[in-house]
Amino acid sequence: MLKISVFELKIGMFVSQLDRPWLETPFLFQGFFIRSRHDIKALEKHCKHVLVDTERKYTETKQLKIYSENPKTQADNKKNLPHRSCHYEDKIPVEDEIGFAKQCRTSLNKHYHHIHEVVSNGKAIDLDKMAGTIEGMVKSIVRNPDAFLWLAKLKNFDSYTYNHAIDTSVLAVSFGRHLGLNLTELKELATGVLLCDIGKVKIPKSLLSKPGRLSSQEFELIKTHVKLGVEILQQANGKVSHEVIKIAQFHHERHNGQGYPNGLREQQIPVFARIAAIVDCYDAITTHRSYNKALSTLDAIKCMYEWRDIDFQKELVEEFIQCLGIFPTGSIVELSTGEIGIVLAQNRIRRLRPRVMLVLDKNQNSLDHLPVIDLVKEEKNQNNEVIEIVRSHESGVFGIDPANFFIHD
Numbered sequence: 001m002l003k004i005s006v007f008e009l010k011i012g013m014f015v016s017q018l019d020r021p022w023l024e025t026p027f028l029f030q031g032f033f034i035r036s037r038h039d040i041k042a043l044e045k046h047c048k049h050v051l052v053d054t055e056r057k058y059t060e061t062k063q064l065k066i067y068s069e070n071p072k073t074q075a076d077n078k079k080n081l082p083h084r085s086c087h088y089e090d091k092i093p094v095e096d097e098i099g100f101a102k103q104c105r106t107s108l109n110k111h112y113h114h115i116h117e118v119v120s121n122g123k124a125i126d127l128d129k130m131a132g133t134i135e136g137m138v139k140s141i142v143r144n145p146d147a148f149l150w151l152a153k154l155k156n157f158d159s160y161t162y163n164h165a166i167d168t169s170v171l172a173v174s175f176g177r178h179l180g181l182n183l184t185e186l187k188e189l190a191t192g193v194l195l196c197d198i199g200k201v202k203i204p205k206s207l208l209s210k211p212g213r214l215s216s217q218e219f220e221l222i223k224t225h226v227k228l229g230v231e232i233l234q235q236a237n238g239k240v241s242h243e244v245i246k247i248a249q250f251h252h253e254r255h256n257g258q259g260y261p262n263g264l265r266e267q268q269i270p271v272f273a274r275i276a277a278i279v280d281c282y283d284a285i286t287t288h289r290s291y292n293k294a295l296s297t298l299d300a301i302k303c304m305y306e307w308r309d310i311d312f313q314k315e316l317v318e319e320f321i322q323c324l325g326i327f328p329t330g331s332i333v334e335l336s337t338g339e340i341g342i343v344l345a346q347n348r349i350r351r352l353r354p355r356v357m358l359v360l361d362k363n364q365n366s367l368d369h370l371p372v373i374d375l376v377k378e379e380k381n382q383n384n385e386v387i388e389i390v391r392s393h394e395s396g397v398f399g400i401d402p403a404n405f406f407i408h409d
């Protein structure tokens, strides 16, 4: 590791640390390769010295822009973000949280099934029955989001619809935690995102999973799920807050005004609905659907970044990318050693060096035991070669199903 002046930086160097708190800068990632003169200029503007990891070589992360184009710092950008009232740190390791998270996810699944049945039968839903389970999920994610995020990658609990509803809710709470929302806000976000598509129960299933292009008539019919969902929530038994209803009402509005049903734009869209739109889109493009192949997490992050200021608020997209890390929990990654693993837990200080559960050896043969390596602690292998993540793969690649590599509680 070499401490150098920003005026000595060169393209291709790997900046591992800045001389000021990372969150006060416009850099999206902590640890990145310098790809252009623009990157060097951005560093010159915000730092005097940085630490350069001289052993790191260019990897595919170079394809992603590393800083916000907004000249203001992220601290300045916070004005368009929800007020940060809490700061959370991981309280327990993922292995200790997974048992509770599993039970809670199963219970959430049952409640969600039940709600679908009730709505199908034209009856009013009772949200009070589910409130305790939602609180359990929120508290688990507050203790350590990696357990629920890992479970979200299993995708074998039920159909796409059920998984998508619960997974987006998990992502939304993890994102809300990163943004510093308080517990009440996190519960509202969890409930609203979980139920924002509940109106789809009233739409023919064949249409929802139709491969290929929809006719304009079919698309208009799908759009009605927003209005139907709001009606279902307004008629629910128990207390449904205005915030929860607003998430369902506005989750398809888009930053540029091209969304539906009202064509709202930018700050006209309630912030929780803006969050819902981001997590809804991210989960959809990283999941195999009848009409679309899943993207790798890195490709999905690149897409989300491209869509900032078009579909989604830029500052929120940047915060979301910081929240996920380049290699989100549950993603399949390839190491410089040739081994393949699944990201088990984030290292929230050094996002490029998470804890990884190895599942295939360098010849891509299955491993009998599943060693977990912490890339922060194990920087080199026995041959003194640097161990690092060189790329991420889409889910399902190499026949890897994270469900087969369950963390034992």
Ligand SMILES: [Fe+2]
Pocket (backbone or CB within 6 Å): 196, 197, 225, 251, 252
């Ligand atoms: Fe929707």
